[in-house]
Amino acid sequence: MAEQTTIWSFHGGLHLEGHKSESTTRPIQRLPLPSRLTLPMQQHIGHAAEPLVQVGDQVRKGQQIAAASDYISASVCAPTSGRVVAIGAAAIPHPSGLQDACIEIEPDGEDSWCELPPPISDYTSATATELRERIRWAGIVGLGGAAFPTSVKVNVSGQRPIETLVINAAECEPYITCDDMLMREQAGDVIDGIGVVRHLVGARQVLIGIEDNKPEAADALREAIASRGDATEVVVVPSLYPSGGEKQLIQLLTGEEVPSQGVPASIGVLCLNVATTVAVADAVLRGRPLIERIVTVTGQGVRQAGNHRVALGTPIDFVIEHSGGYSDAMHRLILGGPMMGFTLHNDQVPVTKATNCLLAASREEAPAAHDERMCIRCGECAKVCPALLLPQQLYWQARAHDFDKVQDYHLFDCIECGCCAYVCPSHIPLVHYYRFAKTEIWTQEREREKSDIARRRHEARQARLERIEAERKARLRKKKEALEEKTDKPGTDPKKAAIEAAMQRVAAKKAAQQAESQTSSE
Numbered sequence: 001m002a003e004q005t006t007i008w009s010f011h012g013g014l015h016l017e018g019h020k021s022e023s024t025t026r027p028i029q030r031l032p033l034p035s036r037l038t039l040p041m042q043q044h045i046g047h048a049a050e051p052l053v054q055v056g057d058q059v060r061k062g063q064q065i066a067a068a069s070d071y072i073s074a075s076v077c078a079p080t081s082g083r084v085v086a087i088g089a090a091a092i093p094h095p096s097g098l099q100d101a102c103i104e105i106e107p108d109g110e111d112s113w114c115e116l117p118p119p120i121s122d123y124t125s126a127t128a129t130e131l132r133e134r135i136r137w138a139g140i141v142g143l144g145g146a147a148f149p150t151s152v153k154v155n156v157s158g159q160r161p162i163e164t165l166v167i168n169a170a171e172c173e174p175y176i177t178c179d180d181m182l183m184r185e186q187a188g189d190v191i192d193g194i195g196v197v198r199h200l201v202g203a204r205q206v207l208i209g210i211e212d213n214k215p216e217a218a219d220a221l222r223e224a225i226a227s228r229g230d231a232t233e234v235v236v237v238p239s240l241y242p243s244g245g246e247k248q249l250i251q252l253l254t255g256e257e258v259p260s261q262g263v264p265a266s267i268g269v270l271c272l273n274v275a276t277t278v279a280v281a282d283a284v285l286r287g288r289p290l291i292e293r294i295v296t297v298t299g300q301g302v303r304q305a306g307n308h309r310v311a312l313g314t315p316i317d318f319v320i321e322h323s324g325g326y327s328d329a330m331h332r333l334i335l336g337g338p339m340m341g342f343t344l345h346n347d348q349v350p351v352t353k354a355t356n357c358l359l360a361a362s363r364e365e366a367p368a369a370h371d372e373r374m375c376i377r378c379g380e381c382a383k384v385c386p387a388l389l390l391p392q393q394l395y396w397q398a399r400a401h402d403f404d405k406v407q408d409y410h411l412f413d414c415i416e417c418g419c420c421a422y423v424c425p426s427h428i429p430l431v432h433y434y435r436f437a438k439t440e441i442w443t444q445e446r447e448r449e450k451s452d453i454a455r456r457r458h459e460a461r462q463a464r465l466e467r468i469e470a471e472r473k474a475r476l477r478k479k480k481e482a483l484e485e486k487t488d489k490p491g492t493d494p495k496k497a498a499i500e501a502a503m504q505r506v507a508a509k510k511a512a513q514q515a516e517s518q519t520s521s522e
């Protein structure tokens with residue numbers, strides 16, 4: 001089938017140095033297991049997973065050790081066999097440097113699998129629910145870095161039918177090459193996984209969007225497509241950051257814009273990262289859960305750049321050690337790429353489902369931040385914003401803590417790509433302001449939700465008290481009416497009637513006494 005030739009464009013973006021070749025000179029290396037694996041319960045967007053094991057338990061490779069706790073949540077499976085040695089707070093890879101709930105496993109060296117569910121080889125005969133349940137069991141999340149639970153993303157029932165499945169193979173951020181190497185080495189698995197998802201969501205066409213700096217990967221995909229007689233199209237797009245943003249890639253490939261604050265499904269598109277499709281193939285066609293991922297280790301600060309297949313939970317310092325260790329040029333360790341990643345102040349934190357790259361950057365690669373100066377309203381930031389926002393307005397409103405206004409400027413359409421901050425001549429760390437504003441708004445919403453719950457509870461209590469009071473009054477009224485009915489004269493005051501009756505009794509007694517005294521005197 002002829003390749004699609006129409007490639008659209010999106011607003012803004014940046015041409016950045018790729019720095020891809022440093023980590024693509026050798027095949028993916030499988031890393032040995034460390035002496036301890038630390039698995040955070042929150043490796044995804046949504047609710048944290050809930051532990052299913054206890055300290056001292058023996059677990060086997062692939063066994064579910066924590067279950068998805070809600071619809072938007074993901075399970076966690078043991079990356080190897082061993083013993084659970086701790087469950088509790090441990091350091092996690094997060095910009096805050098805070099700790100979070102984790103399960104720690106000491107591998108037993110056996111690496112023995114648990115009993116796995118049977119492969120669903122004939123997936124075209126399986127129902128969408130069966131396939132989604134398998135993906136959910138496997139704990140699959142978006143492996144491009146967003147870590148949104150895939151079982152939720154592919155649940156398109158009740159929405160507009162999915163016309164186009166877009167596979168995100170752009171990997172546009174400098175230095176990151178884990179998807180590139182995965183496509184070169186496992187192109188067949190990519191196409192198999194795409195087949196499952198395509199069937200699951202009923203997509204009419206599949207487009208793989210890949211940047212023009214990955215010719216080997218694009219060739220490998222084309223070969224795998226040809227050998228399977230598949231109708232998937234490989235669409236090579238120009239290298240322009242952030243072409244791998246979900247909305248930007250959809251626009252590049254289809255010419256359609258995802259509406260503000262909307263999801264791709266609203267325009268009949270589903271977008272999945274290329275590594276996620278391999279995880280789907282593993283789960284559905286081999287019955288294997290997500291227990292490892294490919295991590296790029298790169299930058300002048302590490303002796304041997306490359307890509308590694310790493311068991312989830314492996315400490316980052318162990319990964320660096322197996323990359324020859326830090327070089328003398330090491331300045332700053334970044335998790336992710338230089339544009340969207342964040343600095344890690346501690347390398348004794350685990351690799352998670354979202355860890356795509358460890359950039360051991362030299363001073364040259366990650367220069368110290370310049371002093372922030374005042375905005376001069378030059379408008380350069382708006383020129384490069386791929387989301388067509390007004391970054392300087394977002395900045396002013398976020399700085400002024402005007403969280404209503406900042407939403408009027410579509411803060412939540414910001415993909416935090418960092419293009420605006422990159423070009424700002426005043427060196428304003430614009431994305432920090434946007435993240436701060438988003439966090440404040442979420443906190444306020446959570447507080448509002450909490451106070452709404454408290455108000456609803458108070459109103460329910462008031463209603464209950466009023467109902468009890470009304471019931472008490474009704475009971476009294478009933479009693480009174482019953483008493484009135486007992487008296488001979490309906491409507492007479494019962495007190496009055498009682499007094500009259502007593503007086504009549506006294507008068508009768510008196511008359512009897514008088515009659516008795518007359519009889520005795522006679």
Ligand code: SF4
Nearest residue numbers: 375376378379381424
């Ligand atoms: S680029 Fe920087 S200085 Fe220029 S308008 Fe934007 S925020 Fe202001």
Ligand code: SF4
Nearest residue numbers: 385414415417418420
């Ligand atoms: S970080 Fe947000 S505001 Fe800045 S360029 Fe990217 S999308 Fe636009």
